[in-house]
Amino acid sequence: MSADLETIVAEIAAEMAAVPVARRGVPASYIPELAKVDPGRFGLAVVLADGQVHVAGDADEAFSIQSISKVFMLTLALGKIGDGLWARVGREPSGNAFNSIVQLEAEKGIPRNPFINAGALVVADVLLAGHAPREAIGEILQFVRYLADDDSIVVDRAVARSETETGFRNAALANYMRAFGTITHAPELTLGVYFHVCALAMSCRQLALAGRFLALDGRHPGGRGRVVSAERARRIAALMLTCGHYDGSGDFAFRVGIPGKSGVGGGILAVVPGVASVAVWSPGLNAVGNSTLGAAALEQLARRTGWSVFAPPVQSPIDGAAR
Numbered sequence: 001m002s003a004d005l006e007t008i009v010a011e012i013a014a015e016m017a018a019v020p021v022a023r024r025g026v027p028a029s030y031i032p033e034l035a036k037v038d039p040g041r042f043g044l045a046v047v048l049a050d051g052q053v054h055v056a057g058d059a060d061e062a063f064s065i066q067s068i069s070k071v072f073m074l075t076l077a078l079g080k081i082g083d084g085l086w087a088r089v090g091r092e093p094s095g096n097a098f099n100s101i102v103q104l105e106a107e108k109g110i111p112r113n114p115f116i117n118a119g120a121l122v123v124a125d126v127l128l129a130g131h132a133p134r135e136a137i138g139e140i141l142q143f144v145r146y147l148a149d150d151d152s153i154v155v156d157r158a159v160a161r162s163e164t165e166t167g168f169r170n171a172a173l174a175n176y177m178r179a180f181g182t183i184t185h186a187p188e189l190t191l192g193v194y195f196h197v198c199a200l201a202m203s204c205r206q207l208a209l210a211g212r213f214l215a216l217d218g219r220h221p222g223g224r225g226r227v228v229s230a231e232r233a234r235r236i237a238a239l240m241l242t243c244g245h246y247d248g249s250g251d252f253a254f255r256v257g258i259p260g261k262s263g264v265g266g267g268i269l270a271v272v273p274g275v276a277s278v279a280v281w282s283p284g285l286n287a288v289g290n291s292t293l294g295a296a297a298l299e300q301l302a303r304r305t306g307w308s309v310f311a312p313p314v315q316s317p318i319d320g321a322a323r
């Protein structure tokens with residue numbers, strides 16, 4: 001690393017701040033509440049495995065985490081029903097838009113993966129089992145608060161309401177899967193859980209802290225035992241790499257080389273195993289619904305730190321070998 005991390009984070013934020021708003025992409029507008037967000041915002045937070053935090057820009061401003069919540073929902077659902085979940089949702093990239101319905105008809109109502117909307121609706125349905133929607137939402141909120149060790153995290157009710165009023169595609173997905181039996185509750189109940197969890201409002205700092213268990217091979221950052229087994233943490237990260245950016249996942253893996261999960265609020269949570277958890281936020285989206293500057297900032301961070309899941313481990317057997 002040529003410069004120290006504090007400097008790298010500050011430099012990247014300054015470079016991103018200089019990008020004209022017109023070149024940042026457009027904030028999501030199909031959820032009307034999200035269209036109100038200032039497209040000029042940019043935040044970056046890096047939490048190292050040892051707990052050191054480096055932030056820059058609007059890293060302490062809460063934004064709508066949207067699909068990033070799918071990582072937390074998946075983690076909880078796996079804790080609940082274990083690998084039985086994989087009978088109801090697949091583990092392959094979809095190669096389609098996040099809200100696409102096309103594969104469901106030919107694939108018996110089983111979504112390709114838990115990070116597209118159809119897959120996350122199945123996960124929400126699993127989390128709803130045995131609960132009223134309010135209880136399931138409360139359980140997920142408590143889980144995220146426990147991960148970030150921050151009880152101030154809340155659901156943005158205006159965003160949840162906005163999506164409830166306009167989420168016709170998600171309603172179509174839920175109803176379609178109810179017909180196949182992959183959704184087991186009344187679709188409006190499962191949708192209620194999904195919309196409220198997508199509406200979690202978190203800052204980059206809170207999000208990076210909440211994702212740190214994945215950088216710690218499944219351990220709780222506060223030394224409070226395990227959140228998940230090491231195997232499960234690695235598998236969740238593998239799914240983030242292959243499916244976390246929808247049909248932009250290949251490009252993100254190519255450019256950044258780190259598992260990441262995006263949301264239409266403009267956030268991305270990225271995990272460097274054993275090293276760091278990173279959250280970035282810029283509301284302007286590219287054509288596939290991922291944050292334009294968020295990916296650019298992570299690409300720069302990976303380049304300047306050398307972080308990559310494809311880099312040889314520090315104690316690699318090839319170190320010292322003739323090259």
Ligand SMILES: NC(=O)CC[C@H](N)C(=O)O
Nearest residue numbers: 066067098117198263264
């Ligand atoms: N990509 C996203 O963040 C999508 C989440 C959003 N709540 C939706 O269902 O459309």
